[in-house]
Amino acid sequence: xxxxxxxxxxxxxxxxxxxxxxxxxxxxxxxxxxxxxxxxxxxxxxxxxxxxxxxxxxxxxxxxxxxxxxxxxxxxxxxxxxxxxxxxxxxxxxxxxxxxxxxxxxxxxxxxxxxxxxxxxxxxxxxxxxxxxxxxxxxxxxxxxxxxxxxxxxxxxxxxxxxxxxxxxxxxxxxxxxxxxxxxxxxxxxxxxxxxxxxxxxxxxxxxxxxxxxxxxxxxxxxxxxxxxxxxxxxxxxxxxxxxxxxxxxxxxxxxxxxxxxxxxxxxxxxxxxxxxxxxxxxxxxxxxxxxxxxxxxxxxxxxxxxxxxxxxxxxxxxxxxxxxxx
Amino acid sequence: xxxxxxxxxxxxxxxxxxxxxxxxxxxxxxxxxxxxxxxxxxxxxxxxxxxxxxxxxxxxxxxxxxxxxxxxxxxxxxxxxxxxxxxxxxxxxxxxxxxxxxxxxxxxxxxxxxxxxxxxxxxxxxxxxxxxxxxxxxxxxxxxxxxxxxxxxxxxxxxxxxxxxxxxxxxxxxxxxxxxxxxxxxxxxxxxxxxxxxxxxxxxxxxxxxxxxxxxxxxxxxxxxxxxxxxxxxxxxxxxxxxxxxxxxxxxxxxxxxxxxxxxxxxxxxxxxxxxxxxxxxxxxxxxxxxxxxxxxxxxxxxxxxxxxxxxxxxxxxxxxxxxxxx
DNA sequence: GGCCACTATGACAACGTTGTCCCCCAGCGG
DNA sequence: CCGCTGGGGGACAACGTTGTCATAGTGGCC
Numbered sequence: 001x002x003x004x005x006x007x008x009x010x011x012x013x014x015x016x017x018x019x020x021x022x023x024x025x026x027x028x029x030x031x032x033x034x035x036x037x038x039x040x041x042x043x044x045x046x047x048x049x050x051x052x053x054x055x056x057x058x059x060x061x062x063x064x065x066x067x068x069x070x071x072x073x074x075x076x077x078x079x080x081x082x083x084x085x086x087x088x089x090x091x092x093x094x095x096x097x098x099x100x101x102x103x104x105x106x107x108x109x110x111x112x113x114x115x116x117x118x119x120x121x122x123x124x125x126x127x128x129x130x131x132x133x134x135x136x137x138x139x140x141x142x143x144x145x146x147x148x149x150x151x152x153x154x155x156x157x158x159x160x161x162x163x164x165x166x167x168x169x170x171x172x173x174x175x176x177x178x179x180x181x182x183x184x185x186x187x188x189x190x191x192x193x194x195x196x197x198x199x200x201x202x203x204x205x206x207x208x209x210x211x212x213x214x215x216x217x218x219x220x221x222x223x224x225x226x227x228x229x230x231x232x233x234x235x236x237x238x239x240x241x242x243x244x245x246x247x248x249x250x251x252x253x254x255x256x257x258x259x260x261x262x263x264x265x266x267x268x269x270x271x272x273x274x275x276x277x278x279x280x281x282x283x284x285x286x287x288x289x290x291x292x293x294x295x296x297x298x299x300x301x302x303x304x305x306x307x308x309x310x311x312x313x314x315x316x317x318x319x320x321x322x323x324x325x326x327x
Numbered sequence: 328x329x330x331x332x333x334x335x336x337x338x339x340x341x342x343x344x345x346x347x348x349x350x351x352x353x354x355x356x357x358x359x360x361x362x363x364x365x366x367x368x369x370x371x372x373x374x375x376x377x378x379x380x381x382x383x384x385x386x387x388x389x390x391x392x393x394x395x396x397x398x399x400x401x402x403x404x405x406x407x408x409x410x411x412x413x414x415x416x417x418x419x420x421x422x423x424x425x426x427x428x429x430x431x432x433x434x435x436x437x438x439x440x441x442x443x444x445x446x447x448x449x450x451x452x453x454x455x456x457x458x459x460x461x462x463x464x465x466x467x468x469x470x471x472x473x474x475x476x477x478x479x480x481x482x483x484x485x486x487x488x489x490x491x492x493x494x495x496x497x498x499x500x501x502x503x504x505x506x507x508x509x510x511x512x513x514x515x516x517x518x519x520x521x522x523x524x525x526x527x528x529x530x531x532x533x534x535x536x537x538x539x540x541x542x543x544x545x546x547x548x549x550x551x552x553x554x555x556x557x558x559x560x561x562x563x564x565x566x567x568x569x570x571x572x573x574x575x576x577x578x579x580x581x582x583x584x585x586x587x588x589x590x591x592x593x594x595x596x597x598x599x600x601x602x603x604x605x606x607x608x609x610x611x612x613x614x615x616x617x618x619x620x621x622x623x624x625x626x627x628x629x630x631x632x633x634x635x636x637x638x639x640x641x642x643x644x645x646x647x648x649x650x651x652x653x654x
Numbered sequence: 655g656g657c658c659a660c661t662a663t664g665a666c667a668a669c670g671t672t673g674t675c676c677c678c679c680a681g682c683g684g
Numbered sequence: 685c686c687g688c689t690g691g692g693g694g695a696c697a698a699c700g701t702t703g704t705c706a707t708a709g710t711g712g713c714c
Contacts, residue, residue, distance in 0.1 A: 041458025073400035131368025
């Protein structure tokens, strides 16, 4: 900026006026300045600007589990979209389900003075965020609630979803319905397990420990589990898969198997309708989740300081065939 | 920082020493300072730090087409991974194939003084980046080359891929092979068309204009096109789909159709092997692409100033069934 | 001519850090 | 007692901006 000023033969302040479209600069002066800017390839330093103005940095931080997972990349897309409309950039990072990494990312973002933080919690401890929140950085948790702070949270109806899945399968005559869930310390996994259990009880088919296999899962553990479920004394005739990854593992394990159990998967996924049989799922909308959370964040930035809200988005069962197989 | 200094009864510089682990601070002083930091919830302002030190901002900018697309979210994941190893954060944005938006994002990132820029070009004009590049910001283009600047570029072997697809189909007896590609002004679409044409010529089946339908495509345009290809005088017996989205549109259009043409899709995708028939694809690795580009970027940041490189990553045909259907 | 209002511009401080340089003081050798 | 050394700490400037206020010039009006 100094160089521009020298080249244009004006003071640095006048350059500032020009780049900020402030009134009161003579057109011919402005032109000289613009020419100098162009010649030198000057671009104003946003960090310095924000520092001086004490204003927003125009960024929001997004901590999620893994951008590579289509579910979270859908969330990311929605967040980006809304942020763009509000003139913000998104800084993001994947925690890989590691609480330490989540914390590291979140605090790093705070050091960068993001205007707000969107977090898919990996851990259960979020008191480390209390100073930041008290200092005025709004934080919204999504997909899972924070462990030990009260804060805005956007969830999906995990319990309702699995209740519905079990109910649906039971209505089609299944009485031995298995549940393959993620690691039980993950909030959503645990909730879905609760929903499964409640669904079983409501359907009058009882809750049987041996039909549940919580993760972490990989392709081979799922295959082994399905094998066990199939060969037990009273085999499972239906399976509820606890998330999109597990659903895929189940599908892989069942490929080529003649007697397939019925299947309902939590999370919708592309091509679910083109498989044979098409996969019945508990669908919810990643972009709705991202949008709801980001909207909430911006409401806070706009000065909304009502008590923390907890939003629960609905899920819906999409029957496609795999869950309608008769026992 | 001022407040911390006052509370700890030291000068602001001593606080700085403590937060930077600089030597020469008495342990008891350091302890007082740390207590004050904790009490006040102080977190140092990275913008100010970077401004003062004139050093890197510790961020890299990533402009891609759409994080929501699994291919690009795979790229994003890889970029994040490497950036993390090198202590950088990733700021990203989706251009939605809009050159103006791409430019806006890239320049915004430059204003934020990112250490480097990774761009999936949406347009063909990138001279707007010349000042930045001359000012020392390394830029790497990925998936597609820049329009009018020489710069590091990482591509996949688009031509080789479609040549192979056509060769494969011809080897299975197909002589009427159609190509459904994206909008021809997109570099990859155009290259793949060239590969298709070359493949046809090499296979001795000739290039026929009426078998080509370039986009932009959506589900219904693909359906219409397939209809046309099926009912023409000499119907197409095989289809090459130009990218993952088009492949999915083709699959949807063919769902339930009795006489399906053979199909080879460009880009691999999850569950391709579980469809019936399983989908033969030209596979390449999103994370390899992201990794190669990011490695190149960091090499530049490490001072490598050899002439711009162009890296072309290999693709490989993965036969799964849909391309091996006999005519 | 003197004064006013107004326009165009500049000088300077400040944002929150850190690098440089300087000071104070205790301990020690001569 | 003096001077030197070294550890611990502070004052101040500077990074690149922008907000505040001041100033110089210009034209109009009494």
